[in-house]
Amino acid sequence: MKLNLCILASGRGSNLRAIIKANKAGKIKSQVKLVISNNSASGALNIAKTNKIPNYHLSLRLFNSEKQFVRKFSELLAKHKIDLIVLAGYMKMINPYIIKKYRNRIINIHPALLPKFGGKGMYGIHVHEAVINSGDTVTGVSVHYVDEKYDHGEIILQKEVKVKADDTPETLRKRVLRTEHKVYPEAIRLLETNKIKLGKDKSRK
Numbered sequence: 001m002k003l004n005l006c007i008l009a010s011g012r013g014s015n016l017r018a019i020i021k022a023n024k025a026g027k028i029k030s031q032v033k034l035v036i037s038n039n040s041a042s043g044a045l046n047i048a049k050t051n052k053i054p055n056y057h058l059s060l061r062l063f064n065s066e067k068q069f070v071r072k073f074s075e076l077l078a079k080h081k082i083d084l085i086v087l088a089g090y091m092k093m094i095n096p097y098i099i100k101k102y103r104n105r106i107i108n109i110h111p112a113l114l115p116k117f118g119g120k121g122m123y124g125i126h127v128h129e130a131v132i133n134s135g136d137t138v139t140g141v142s143v144h145y146v147d148e149k150y151d152h153g154e155i156i157l158q159k160e161v162k163v164k165a166d167d168t169p170e171t172l173r174k175r176v177l178r179t180e181h182k183v184y185p186e187a188i189r190l191l192e193t194n195k196i197k198l199g200k201d202k203s204r205k
């Protein structure tokens, strides 16, 4: 099944780029149909523009109420017939209404082996600092469903990455990120081929 993807990103957008590339290379059938960022300077919006993918800067700050923000968000998802919402470095909580509507149709990637090194404050370089400080010799990547709690939903796919004795948080971050670029398309492939069950589509009438 070919899924219409919406990518939510706040920063660089390298996972977005990897997903677009995987589709162009025929590794996944699903296509990025929509990119939304809360950050107008996000690299992800530029990548979307370059690839002629509809893209929006959507932030709660730009609306009078959360209700209006969520309405706009929902309208965009419906307009682009989104089947799967893919969080790629999105730094905001997803509104509970959207989580409910797209239950088991929202996924996230985390740069560690959840449930280790997840939860509040565990993002970006902090994750890799914590891994190195823990003395663990293996870390990795987790793709999981998004539910109402941070880094909590059911795990779809994990891949290990070795921690080297001379790793710094930055060298580890780079190596884990390269693995993310392989693992995220693989997880999408599992969902589009029904090897892992997608939630029931409650979004389309």
Ligand code: GRF
Residues within 6 Å of the ligand: 009, 010, 011, 012, 013, 014, 015, 016, 088, 089, 090, 109, 110, 111, 124, 177, 180
């Ligand atoms: C990745 O490390 C991802 O695991 C985390 O945020 C980062 C996003 O990187 N959730 P990019 O914007 O895709 O380059």
